[in-house]
Structure formats: C-alpha cells, structure tokens
Amino acid sequence: MREKIHIFDTTLRDGEQSPGCSLNIQEKLKIAKRLELLRVDVIEAGFAIASPGDFASVKAIAETVKDCRVASLSRVLKKDIDAAWEAIKMAAAPRIHTFIATSDIHMQYKLKMSPDAVLQQAVDGVKYAKGFCNDVEFSAEDASRSNPEFLYRIFEAVIKAGATVINVPDTVGYTMPEEFFKLIKGIKENVSNIDKATISVHCHNDLGMAVANTIAAAKAGATQLECTINGIGERAGNAALEELVMTFHTRRDLYNYDLNIDTTQIYPTSRLVSKLTGVKVQPNKAIVGNNAFAHESGIHQHGVLANRETYEIMTPESVGLTQNKMVLGKHSGRHAFEDRLKDLGYQLPKVDIDKIFDDFKLLADKKKVVYDGDLEALVQNKNGVQKEVYKLKEFVINSGNLITATATIKLSKDGEEMTCASTGDGPVDAALKAVDNMIDDHFVLEEYSLNAVSEGKDAQGEVIVRISSNKTNRLYLGRGLSTDIVESSIKAYLNAINKLLNELEFHGEVKLNEK
Ligand SMILES: CC(=O)SCCNC(=O)CCNC(=O)[C@H](O)C(C)(C)COP(=O)(O)OP(=O)(O)OC[C@H]1O[C@@H](n2cnc3c(N)ncnc32)[C@H](O)[C@@H]1OP(=O)(O)O
Ligand SMILES: CC(C)C(=O)C(=O)O
DSSP states (O other): OOEEEEEEEEETTTGGSSOOOOOOOHHHHHHHHHHHHHTSSSSEEOGGGGHHHHHHHHHHHHHHOSEEEEEEESSSSHHHHHHHHHHHSSSSSEEEEEEEEEEIIIIIIIIOOOHHHHHHHHHHHHHHHTTSSOEEEEEEEEESSSOOHHHHHHHHHHHHHHEEEEEEETTTSSSOOHHHHHHHHHHHHHTTGGGGSSSEEEOOOTOHHHHHHHHHHHTOOOOEEEEEEGGGGTTBOBHHHHHHHHHHHTTTOOOOOOHHHOOOHHHHHHHHHHHHOOOOOOOTTTSTTTTTEEOOSSSHHHHHHGGGGGTTOOOGGGGGGGGOOOBBBTTTHHHHHHHHHHHTTOOOOOOHHHHHHHHHEEEEEEEOOOOOOHHHHHHHHHSOOOOOOOOOOOEEEEESSSSOOEEEEEEEEEEEEEEEEEESSSHHHHHHHHHHHHHEEEEEEEEEEEEESOOTTTTTTEEEEEEEEETTTTEEEEEESSSSHHHHHHHHHHHHHHHHHHHHHHHTOOOOOOO
16 A cells, blocks of 8 residues: 655745745745646645735635645634634635644743643644634644654644644754654654644755655655745755655655655746746756756766666656756767757768867867857858858738738848748748748758747747758758747748758858858
C-alpha cells in the first residue's frame, strides 16, 4: 500500500510573508488557479485578518478554486477566526488554520503567557473554529524548540477539541533531520488520540534543511507537508514544493508515496510566482533554476547526447520544460558543437567543422556563452562575410474573415527596390508567396514554427523556418523576430533565403553583389 501524502501549499501566505513579496488580489488569484492545475491538496490563501486586501484575496480564492481545500490562517483569537471563516466559508472545502506558539521563549517573551494559559487558549480557539468548520488545523508555532512533553499535551487536547490536522512547524529552521524524525515519532507514540488527526509539518530553511527535515518527518509518519513554490517564505524561506515533490517522484525506490501533484505544472507555476512576486529564481536552484537542465561541459554534453540519463536524474519534460539545454561555452566539446550546428541546418565537411571549432574555442574564451547567432557568424565567417542579399523595406496586409488575404511586399536587392502583391491562404501565406514571386530560385519551405518569446498580448513572436534547396541538398534555417507575426515570418523567410544565396555564391553557383 502506498502512503498518501498531502501537499499543503502556503506560497500565498508564508511565501507572501517574504519581504517585498506582497501580491494584490488579481495576482493571488492567478497563482491560486495555477496551484489548482498543479493539483496541490490545500491552498493556504492568506491570513484573512491581516488586511482588507488579504481578506478579499482569500475570499476570492475560496469562491473560485474548486478542486483544492482552501485555508486561511488565524491566531487562536475569536476575531481572527471570525475573519478566517467569513473569508473561506464559500469554499468547496474550507479549512481554518489556527495557531499559537508553544516554545518557552515565545510563551515567556512574546505571548507573556504561561504554558497552561496557552494550552487553554489553543483548545478554546479550536473549539470556536470547530463551531464554523469541520476541518480545523492547529499549529504549535516553534514546535521544534518546544518541550516535547508540552507538545504531546497540547496536541492531545486540541485533537480532543476537534482539530483534524496537527501541524509541527520548525518555525525558525533550527532542527536537523534526525532530530525532527524523532520528534514526529515521539508525537505519534505519545499523543494517545493521534490516529484521529493528520500529522503535518512546516519547515523553514534558515540552515538550508527545510526539505531534508520535511522528508525526515514524512519518513516518521507526517502525511501533510507544507511548502511553497520556489521555497519562498519568511527569512530564508520554506521547504520548496518542487524539491519535495520531485524527490518523491525520482526516488520512488526510497519513498513509496502517492501524491496528487501534476509535476508537469511545476515549471510554469514557478515562473508565474517568480514573475508576480518579483523574486528571481537563482540559476542553480534545484528543479526550476535556469541551469537545472543545462549542460555546458563537453564531457557531460557528450554523455547526454548519447543517453541523457548519464547526467539527468529526471526528465525536463517531467517538470514542464520542453527540453534540456546545451549551453555552448569554453568547456564544451566537439560532439555538442557539431550537434548544434546540425540543428541550425549546417551539415559541413569535417575540415570545415575542425576550423570553425578552433574559432569557436577562441571566441568562447572571450564570451561566457556562445549563442546560435555567434555560431552562425562563425560559419558565415568561414564562408566569407554573410551578405544580406534581400532586405524587407515595407509590407501591407489586407486580411479578414470575409476577404481573401492579400500581401504587398517591397524588397530591396543591391539598392534596387522591387514590389509584388499576392493573395494567399491567410496573411502569412500571402506574404511568403509575394516573396517567392520576386526571388527567382529553387527552394522549398520545409518547416515553419511560431513561438512567443515574451509574455502578454504584446509578446514578440519568433518565427523559425527551414527551407531546402535542390542545389545544395541541405536545410537553411531562418529566424525573424517582431511583435507582428507577418513581419517576423517575412524576416525569417528572407533570412533563410539569404543564407542559401550566400552558400550558393560560396560554391560558385551565383554571383552576389558586394553591397
Ligand atoms: C510563524 C508565522 O509565520 S506566524 C504568521 C505571521 N504572519 C503575520 O504576522 C502576517 C499578518 N499579521 C498581521 O497583519 C498583524 O500582525 C496582525 C493583524 C495579525 C496583528 O496585528 P496587531 O494587532 O497590530 O499586533 P502585532 O502584530 O503588533 O502583535 C501581535 C499580537 O498578537 C499576539 N499573538 C501572536 N500570536 C498569537 C496567537 N497565535 N494567538 C493569539 N495571539 C497571538 C501577540 O502576543 C501580540 O499581542 P498584543 O498586541 O496583545 O501584544
Ligand atoms: C503559523 C505557522 C504554521 C508558521 O508559519 C510557522 O510556524 O512558521
């Protein structure tokens, strides 16, 4: 039997407590919808009493999200619990999450309350919350620095009062995995009614142990794990959801757990949270960092090209990325270099590759990363400087659902301008046909793809085309970038045609003007 693990996402509550991470209602709703797609079990939407804005956000999330439980945090105070309930009561599955600190230092200096008074207030708070909502989570803040005997007492009392989940936070990220394992085991063994509640943990990352501690707790019997996207949260943050989930996913041999999460939503969710909070993901961050699936060293690249499992313990696709990245730099080797050239449409004789590879290493010593454009320049350099034979001057498109698309294109070649109009099956087809009519050569459009390279309605569209020529038997790749997809299509097409013409000139097939 596989143990069911519930993922409690607190990006919108503890994550939002990171300095500078405050989100408005629209932003919180966007993230909540993403978390629903990610299929977390519980979304902690906020701390309803914190501000009118947070109240409204929690309420909006509760009214929108249907497939996850929605929780609001509250102190064990009636006014907090009232606000929490008021905000979440329309949720398909509401939860009140109430807490009070249980460590000596917090009780003495912060709350100025005796342990008995804290226990009584916790019980009263849970009972009061239970009057509204069947699902009540109780957290013993700073549990890992609390007296375990007191923890057993308070957990037993709140479960008796109706708590369905008892949460054990390592509030200040102080504990170590073996210690936390023992604490959870102690709770399981010493709280007489523990079978009536779910054990949850909530770990902070002050010593970089949040994920390790959470995993140790799961091993000891915790079945709800609290975490955040990208590990954001108070101070050094919380356990990162993506790291926990992918650990269980990748090491099934060690962890026989059943999770609801759709791992392919991890990467888009991470990017959305980073964009909306303004907190950048460090490049070497596990799972979602820019370098998590990137290879720069020749030995690694060679291994990955032969079999990606040589250096990848999970697939980029499993976390929602389309592919790994081969970054070309000074540590790269010939295998990756040649592979990239092929991908760009250059199938060159070995002597040429050897020459360009030497130039590439010289360039890589000067540049941190050698991009595709640099490679193309190196190839063209070998073939002589690339000439932009045909240039786009102007274009006009007439298109609509009731008329045939017409494109009028003005190009220049060697300073002379030419214009042609054509109809087509849509504006892109019409535009490329008009280009075909002006350029008298034998090539065929083999591939066409369009991708947004930035987000939003004004995203730049990058068109990539590959054309073939029966004169050279190879493919020529062209790229074009613009906020107008017809313009990026024309530019990409001309870019590929110009490459073909340069190559034909190199082989003496055509003569191009020097201009
Ligand atoms: C470990 C955690 O992450 S806990 C969650 C932390 N998150 C937040 O604090 C974010 C939202 N917080 C807020 O907006 C505000 O702090 C509020 C609205 C909750 C309270 O604001 P204020 O009333 O101005 O109080 P303030 O924050 O200055 O002090 C906290 C008060 O709550 C009391 N308190 C703290 N925790 C608890 C608790 N769990 N139960 C009951 N009382 C508590 C403190 O003793 C203090 O009481 P006092 O005002 O009588 O001295
Ligand atoms: C309120 C609790 C769960 C908390 O955030 C913490 O202790 O860190």
